[in-house]
Amino acid sequence: MTNRIKKAILLLLIFMAAWGKTFAQFRMDELLENPWVDSVFQSLTPDQRIAQLVWVNTAANNDIAAQLKVTEMIKKHNLGGVIFFTGDPEEQVKLTNVYQASAQTPLFVAMDAEWGVGMRMPGVIPFPYNMMMGASYSPELIKETTREMARQMKRLGVHVNLGPVVDINTEPQNPIIGMRSFGESPAQVAACGLAYMQGLQENNIIAVAKHFPGHGDTQSDSHFTLPVVPYSTERLDSVELYPFKKLVEQGIAGVMSAHLNVPQLDEQEGIPSSLSPKIINGILRDQWNFNGLIITDAMNMAGASTYGEPGEIEALALKAGNDVIEFPKDVEQTIAGIKKAVENGLLSQEEIDLKCRRVLAAKYWAGLNKLSPVSTRNLMQDLNNPQAELVKRKMIEASLTLLENQSQLIPIQGLDTLKVACLAVGRTTPTPFQNILSKYTKTDNFFLPEQFTAAELEEVKTKLKDYNLVIAGLHLYESKRRHSMQVGNMQKIRPQRSYGLTHETENLLNYLANEKKSIAVFFSSPYALAEVKNFTPPAGLIMAYQNDSLVQELAAQQIFGGIGASGKLPVSLENYYKIGDGINIENTVRLKYTIPEEVGMNAQRLNHRIDSIVSEAIQKKATPGCSVLAAKNGKIIFRKTYGFHTYDQRTPVSEDDLYDLASVTKISGALAAVLKLSDEGKINLDNKFSHDWPDWKKSLFHSSDKENLGWREILAHQAGLIPYLNYWTETVKDNKLEDRWYSFQETDGYQLEVAPGLFLKNKFKKRIYKDIRKSELNPPGKYVYSGLSFLIIPQITENLSGQTYAEFLDKNFYHSLGAYNITYNPLDKFPLDRIVPTEYDAHYRKRQIQGTVHDEAAAVFGGFSGNAGLFANANDLAKLMAMYLQMGTYGGTQYLSRNTMEEFTRVQFPENNNRRGLGFDKPLLNNKEVTPEQSYPCPGASPESFGHSGFTGTFVWTDPTYNLIYIFLSNRVYPTRETNMLGKLNVRSQVLQTFYDEIH
Incomplete structure (x- = not known):
């Protein structure tokens, strides 16, 4: 038995163990007869019961006319829900309160927030993409991450997250899934999707698995066309359908139906899976006994809209088995079309009523029976609290994947023997990656812009001549070039996907691998590496998955040993690397840069107390300014x-x-x-x-x-x-x-x-x-x-x-x-x-x-x-x-x-x-x-601690008992040494004691 097979079996056992853990399962049959559900249902007219099945799109940055239009539709029809896509958090909360006040029946508020509300809202912490989370191979960390997603959503008044994506991405050229997938292994994706679901549903946020029956192996985008999934039923059962079935078994609240053509599941020519009774009712309801909500993907997408007119396709979607129509192109035509379908017998009132009851039951489960206005007070602080950042840090750290470490280059040793160049590819100004690298040793920065020329590459190579270590961050970008092609009566769109890997980029990679001792870090989709022709690995290679600032900072720390390495590839990359590849480094050897919460301290309290002490010192002219640093357990947790x-x-x-x-x-x-x-x-x-x-x-x-x-x-x-x-x-x-x-x-x-x-x-x-x-x-x-x-x-x-x-x-x-x-x-x-x-x-x-x-x-x-x-x-x-x-x-x-x-x-x-x-x-x-007041240096210092002070207003202290380092640098002698107000105010000791207080 090979080591790779042993590793795969071990991972599968880990995933299986994760399935057995308890979590908040959604049980529709226990909710349908709830008194609140029955009471609200009885208060609705037949038309309103139809409207409860419709979720309209909105955005907090829409103009006032668009927002008023949504408000009027809610009042007129008593719609079932709204889906927010973009905008400012405070504006979204205000708009949510307006919409809820306008509704007779509490509205479902949904977001398509696959990696948290920060996906849609600038200024809010976004969590890693699914593929990066998949690289952690840690269902527990994924669950912890989605708990934070759920907390943010509840703070915004959101009840439904249109996630997790559980598509199996087996097609590197997939133009719409890619990094949104947890990976290419059905077992891995199922385990990650389950953990994602648990984190949401344990906090009463409805999770919605998508895109059923599986959008991972397509080369076209259902926003623009109808992708075809041509595989056999055996392949579909073992790959595409596998994670959906597992999540249904474990009580997921919602499933989203995709606009895909799957001939082996429904032979009707050109029918989208979202409109197919054989696929929706036949598999989800009849075969799998799923009793949660089935929600369509956006009905304005070409994969559905080209099949019929507004109103017509929405009625077909309900007939197929969907409960909720999401993002219809025209709400008025949608409701009218569904009413017409009931009148014509295509849909029965009993079907509408059951779907309406399901929606109301889900609302009760999500707490809409106790709805109250959402406050904007301290909203941004609540959304971006330190716990959210800590969870994000932990997930990134667990996901960074070390693929090459020739001669144990990482963590870098012999800093006094190295002349280090830090090259940013795709950037022209210093990056977070370069900034953190420079904190570990002396470095020089160099840059190559996007689509750099051969001449620009030669110029950089000349500059790098005297450096014996080059650390290159590849900030590659994704360009989607699509070629139209006519297939029968339908125009197909076939994408070509590029990650900025030009001929010059490949020349650069060859130069780094063959002519320099180098470390390359890909801040991009791992599939970018797969596009390299005749890839020769450099001495060090890290797959960092995203170009996020925090990802860059932690990747830099991994290179110097501030953090270890444990991530594993969630996908295969041509013949270069296989799923599960990744080198472990357990021990850290240098200081790590992080936040107080990682060592059990409270950032808000630390900042408040230290800010107060130092502000008073500056105000009383004890010193013009200062620099304060503290490290606990080998982690720098305060730098200000x-x-x-x-x-x-x-x-x-x-x-x-x-x-x-x-x-x-x-x-x-x-x-x-x-x-x-x-x-x-x-x-x-x-x-x-x-x-x-x-x-x-x-x-x-x-x-x-x-x-x-x-x-x-x-x-x-x-x-x-x-x-x-x-x-x-x-x-x-x-x-x-x-x-x-x-x-x-x-x-x-x-x-x-x-x-x-x-x-x-x-x-x-x-x-x-x-x-x-x-x-x-x-x-x-x-x-x-x-x-x-x-x-x-x-x-x-x-x-x-x-x-x-x-x-x-x-x-x-x-x-x-x-x-x-x-x-x-x-x-x-x-x-x-x-x-x-x-x-x-x-x-x-x-x-x-x-x-x-x-x-x-x-x-x-x-x-x-x-x-x-x-x-x-x-x-x-x-x-x-x-x-x-x-x-x-x-x-x-x-x-x-x-x-x-x-x-x-x-x-x-x-x-x-x-x-x-x-x-x-x-x-x-x-x-x-x-x-x-008499203690020195402060009451909290242990007998084992030691340090020194300086006349200019400096002070250092280290405490082995608490694994604490404290540094205070100031120029209290400016402009004269005559008054020692810094000493009289006991500033340095007070700040040190603040750290001890937080430890205790």
Whole structure:
């Protein structure tokens, strides 16, 4: 037995298990004799009983005349229902209330919302297409998705969804079904359709299976012609009819009859299945004992309308067994034609009455006996609540299908070895896909427009020459080119379907597969890939099914390991890939970008509380703006920026903006180096600091009282070192910079750039080291925060590693992490407008500081210091903190050993009432015993947590107990450091506590 057969059997067992689950079945026989049904039925005239069988189309964006016309028809005839197609949600609700108030009998409100009301309404979250849902192979997820669809529909006052589509799409060139189908396997489609039905009907939304008897294997569209389904009864039973029969057995409320010609089911020439008694009554009613509603497909479609005149075909549809006439071309003629059919004996009054009772029974089941007006209050927030987005995210994530992963390319490793190009095919501006890719590492974007030329392709290939990884997003589009052809007396329309796959597109795919290491992502129907001639797969290939923004974002995360891979193809693609193909990746290795609800937090509460705290801070000029990030369980669940770079409010804060980290540099720069050197055995924490910094040893040339200070005591801030020294003052006389120390040009002897165009003499470093050695030393054993040793650590790093300090950090951490936005001296790499300014330095540099380190001690080192000098955005700083939180591991790479991380992050000297770890700050030792106002960093922080704060208004905190990362970046020192309103308001701690509160 092959693995493929085993897989197919396993999937079938999963589907069969899904059928056995309980759900709200629709039982017409139990509803027909309901007192409300009987009472309403008795109140209707014979003409009104006919009108209850008619659903008229409408739209919330129609002009007022069209809306008034529908209102008048409802009043005049007491119509059974309306079907909304397009428009604004609030307008639809208002119109629904008008229509319901105009009706004697409560109206059915229906929508053709196969992937949710967002299919019809811009501004409302749309869920994935059926085919994408089918790729999840998860009936439970589909059910969860349609529960959300049902919730949205009920909020809008909708009772009927014209879905699920359970057509088996076995024809890649099908012009009307395609992505609307769950796939090509009858068992899979049946299981998906059942789950779809369950999610709706458990919430009292009537589900309607369509397009009976099966529109999946046609090359024409029943909107424009009458498609022929020419297969044998054996084939029809095992394929086309199979899912309909299963859903009927399980109690689906409705079935939609399609306008198809199926000769093996009804030999009458040219008859649409929707008008065929042999197909509708013969199969659904007589063979399958279906007692729910049978609803026609739109009667204005050519597949039906060419068979007869308005009124005539609707009467035939009812005679065939349909209960509801949907979307007739002319309501007046339809009702008149049905009345005439009753008068002529084609239809009996008993048939009309039974159909009317069925409609009323379905209305009772859907709750129309307790109808009330629909409120517009908070409508958009209710429709687009976080739960809807979460469900959509889960479905997309489960559906993305990894088809190629040569040499385990995905998730991408070795970011420091890659030069990554992100190519958008079919787009000319940055895409959501490219934007998320850039959050994982440094990338460059390139574009090819729709229908790009050979010359444009050659130009892009030239630009890509120096890149060793190309990630291509193919945003292909669907063009429907139809050719008319005469068949007998009927004009047939035969489509040709293209997904933007020109000769140039195929050349591009061949180039990516054969000349570059590449990953291609198809944001389109999977059938697009099937159209490629002589397809050679690239090293990585993802089928993403849709061009939706969220699909793009999650596909980017899959490439870098923010999410895993589990989707499977729901269809076969020529000889390239078969149904069920898809590579699994279970473990995630990098941060994921998602919403708070995925980790059990409430986005609305978080936003409300944090917005309030930060808004007050900005209003009271504690800081011009800030960037806040939080991650829980390896998932970034909060990313938000507030305010502006400065109080003149010219430049809003952006997620990409770089902030001066100030003393957060100590743990993200200097301490990272010490961690690595300790891990490699080059630094022994139990040695004296002077072992690695001989300048502190006594010698014939100088004395030292620091020779016996230990690494542990120094890093835990209890060695007796004083907090700070103002070195720059030694270079100033009479409030002016001394010429002997400074140059306005960089030369061999003046390379310490303290500000743009201002260079300090290199020899001044020796004076700094001497000043530190000669500085006052207090008695050891007491916690006194000091930054002096961190000024020396960069030089120790260089001495022990043989690399410059910056190179050491880039190589061992930042670039491998994909954190190219953590850097010293950012003006060398980034434009000025991406760097948030700090203070106006009126004493030393006599200028506004922007892009140059704020801290003067770090400035005299040319910006390369261990106490300050790093700049970063919150996103990249989170990667480093995630590595720390995960005890040295990130992105599938072990940067530091667990033992080393555990040692550095534990409290070293609790007996001295010293809360510090090695370099890392820690909560108060009695944090749970003091008042919330006295606690540090906040009451919720666990004893295992660690982090650091920075003078410029920065703060990072990680908590292994709660798997939490928190980053707060601000420039509270703008325009001056004199008032610390940020500290007085306790802003950073309040925001951190908000996350803890939400966890608890």
